Amino acid sequence: TDPAVIRNFCIIAHIDHGKSTLADRMLQLTGVVEQRQMRAQYLDRMDIERERGITIKSQAVRMPWGAEDGTPHILNMIDTPGHVDFTYEVSRSLAAGEGCILLVDAAQGIEAQTLANLYLAMENDLTIIPVLNKIDLPAAQPEKFAAELAHLVGCEPEEVLKVSAKTGEGVGELLDEVVRRIPPPVGVADAPARAMIFDSVYDAYRGVVTYVKVVDGHLGKRERIQMMSTGATHELLEIGTNSPEMTPSDGLAAGEVGYLITGVKDVRQSKVGDTVTQQKGGATEALGGYKDPKPMVFSGLYPLDGSDYPDLRDALDKLQLNDAALVYEPETSAALGFGFRVGFLGLLHLEVIRERLEREFGLDLIATAPNVVYQVTMEDGSEHTVTNPSEYPTGKIAEVREPVVRATLIAPSEFIGAIMELCQTRRGALQGMDYLSEERVELRYMLPLAEIVFDFFDALKSKTRGYASLDYETTGEQAADLVKVDILLHGDKVDAFSAIVHKDKAYAYGVKMASKLRELIPRQQFEVPIQAAIGSRVIARETVRAIRKDVLSKCYGGDISRKRKLLEKQKEGKKRMKVVGRVEVPQEAFIAALSSD
Numbered sequence: 199t200d201p202a203v204i205r206n207f208c209i210i211a212h213i214d215h216g217k218s219t220l221a222d223r224m225l226q227l228t229g230v231v232e233q234r235q236m237r238a239q240y241l242d243r244m245d246i247e248r249e250r251g252i253t254i255k256s257q258a259v260r261m262p263w264g265a266e267d268g269t270p271h272i273l274n275m276i277d278t279p280g281h282v283d284f285t286y287e288v289s290r291s292l293a294a295g296e297g298c299i300l301l302v303d304a305a306q307g308i309e310a311q312t313l314a315n316l317y318l319a320m321e322n323d324l325t326i327i328p329v330l331n332k333i334d335l336p337a338a339q340p341e342k343f344a345a346e347l348a349h350l351v352g353c354e355p356e357e358v359l360k361v362s363a364k365t366g367e368g369v370g371e372l373l374d375e376v377v378r379r380i381p382p383p384v385g386v387a388d389a390p391a392r393a394m395i396f397d398s399v400y401d402a403y404r405g406v407v408t409y410v411k412v413v414d415g416h417l418g419k420r421e422r423i424q425m426m427s428t429g430a431t432h433e434l435l436e437i438g439t440n441s442p443e444m445t446p447s448d449g450l451a452a453g454e455v456g457y458l459i460t461g462v463k464d465v466r467q468s469k470v471g472d473t474v475t476q477q478k479g480g481a482t483e484a485l486g487g488y489k490d491p492k493p494m495v496f497s498g499l500y501p502l503d504g505s506d507y508p509d510l511r512d513a514l515d516k517l518q519l520n521d522a523a524l525v526y527e528p529e530t531s532a533a534l535g536f537g538f539r540v541g542f543l544g545l546l547h548l549e550v551i552r553e554r555l556e557r558e559f560g561l562d563l564i565a566t567a568p569n570v571v572y573q574v575t576m577e578d579g580s581e582h583t584v585t586n587p588s589e590y591p592t593g594k595i596a597e598v599r600e601p602v603v604r605a606t607l608i609a610p611s612e613f614i615g616a617i618m619e620l621c622q623t624r625r626g627a628l629q630g631m632d633y634l635s636e637e638r639v640e641l642r643y644m645l646p647l648a649e650i651v652f653d654f655f656d657a658l659k660s661k662t663r664g665y666a667s668l669d670y671e672t673t674g675e676q677a678a679d680l681v682k683v684d685i686l687l688h689g690d691k692v693d694a695f696s697a698i699v700h701k702d703k704a705y706a707y708g709v710k711m712a713s714k715l716r717e718l719i720p721r722q723q724f725e726v727p728i729q730a731a732i733g734s735r736v737i738a739r740e741t742v743r744a745i746r747k748d749v750l751s752k753c754y755g756g757d758i759s760r761k762r763k764l765l766e767k768q769k770e771g772k773k774r775m776k777v778v779g780r781v782e783v784p785q786e787a788f789i790a791a792l793s794s795d
């Protein structure tokens with residue numbers, strides 16, 4: 199195909215602004231999906247596919263479009279992952295195209311997620327087509343938001359397109375504008391092949407399906423290819439395009455977007471951002487921008503029932519086939535038993551994985567409080583990477599560094615004060631503030647990742663009555679005054695409760711945990727001190743007073759079978775007890791203490 203007739207683009211939209219509906223309408227209008235086959239959200243087939251055991255979702259769809267003058271064009275619509283932790287994957291999907299549609303609900307206006315992705319699109323030098331959707335809604339304010347959008351992308355309000363993905367109004371014109379405004383791909387057709395991987399998806403039957411944009415050269419069927427980051431080689435068993443079903447072809451040329459199958463079974467062998475070339479006479483220089491996925495947030499995952507440990511390991515193995523960013527290693531906790539320390543891209547990633555483990559694999563889990571990765575430099579010059587607070591080094595520490603994020607917050611301007619106050623208490627530094635319109639404002643903050651992984655989003659929502667939206671990306675690290683706080687029960691450290699916190703917050707953390715535990719731990723036959731300590735210095739203390747729990751006193755003079763019943767009951771109760779040093783703690787106490795409030 200002549201690259202001059204190809205247009206590659208993404209759709210950037212906030213949740214519910216109508217991306218899937220618009221994609222459906224485009225499939226229909228271009229004739230890729232016939233009217234009678236059309237069912238709502240054609241591309242969003244995840245659930246149905248999962249039921250059938252197939253997990254392929256079209257990450258790129260090829261659509262023919264005649265455009266105004268009738269010249270046949272090929273439009274490749276590339277899907278972007280829809281959640282904040284996958285910034286890198288989003289940036290690769292964007293980089294596979296030359297332009298993007300910025301889709302905004304005409305009744306809602308711009309949200310933080312849209313904005314963050316727009317910045318990524320700008321960094322990739324994409325042509326941006328601003329579009330207002332849902333103009334059929336009575337609550338739509340197309341004029342107001344057209345001005346907001348035009349201001350944002352730096353164009354005239356007249357250049358903002360107005361569509362209704364629901365009725366189809368304006369969608370044909372939008373496709374014409376895609377052809378007119380977005381430039382065709384530029385690449386060297388007769389150079390050694392270089393194709394960028396922008397997604398790879400595991401499929402139970404076919405192995406990994408890798409989505410690529412061929413930048414230079416040509417990749418052909420049956421050719422041997424090489425992954426440039428690792429040097430690994432594979433045979434191209436199949437190559438083709440989706441329109442919208444997978445359609446094998448003889449190959450993909452410069453400028454084209456499609457899929458390839460090599461038979462590998464693990465997405466980590468087909469990494470997003472990597473460059474594919476031929477094994478023989480291939481390219482020597484990879485395309486720029488490759489990054490290894492780097493877990494940012496860690497949490498210990500333990501089965502509630504210790505005998506589920508092998509099942510948890512199998513479930514993690516399975517999930518990892520389709521998730522290159524998921525890492526884990528076995529871990530043992532004195533309090534929680536055998537489990538795994540699991541690394542995630544961010545908090546949402548953690549929640550998604552946890553939910554999948556519980557729902558799809560039927561596991562009941564305890565998760566320790568999430569923590570970020572710390573870099574610790576000792577006075578003797580040695581360096582430690584800490585992914586588990588209980589492994590924080592002892593000895594003389596010269597410096598501790600923590601990851602920081604660039605956060606974008608958008609809210610009605612009446613909430614500026616509340617947001618600033620919240621960010622202040624989370625050690626945030628204001629970087630800038632812009633009015634998107636008279637009543638909506640964008641705030642940019644640098645925040646320690648550790649301060650937002652816990653409950654920042656909930657706090658933000660409650661302080662802004664749900665009106666604020668948030669997005670963030672990690673940008674580096676900073677030195678900070680951090681200390682490790684340990685919690686001791688009767689003098690024994692409870693590893694699951696150790697936390698690395700800012701010096702100014704250590705006291706509050708210690709007091710909170712100690713008093714929480716005092717309420718949760720049942721009285722024992724001896725007095726149990728609960729202490730919070732930094733090193734050997736105790737910063738908070740509570741006491742669980744002793745009782746002698748004489749269960750038999752109740753049935754003084756009663757019959758023997760009743761006594762036996764009571765004794766058995768007590769024994770059963772003990773089973774779910776974990777023993778820390780000499781203290782018996784019910785499992786529920788750990789779970790309750792670990793849950794945030």
Ligand code: GTP
Pocket residue numbers: 211212213214215216217218219220280331332333334335361362363364365
């Ligand atoms: P996610 O898949 O959750 O990210 O959402 P999305 O951005 O893909 O939005 P989706 O297409 O699912 O649309 C969200 C809701 O808006 C659905 O209920 C659609 O029916 C509705 N919707 C989409 N486009 C229009 C439109 O042009 N007009 C009206 N009235 N409703 C629309």
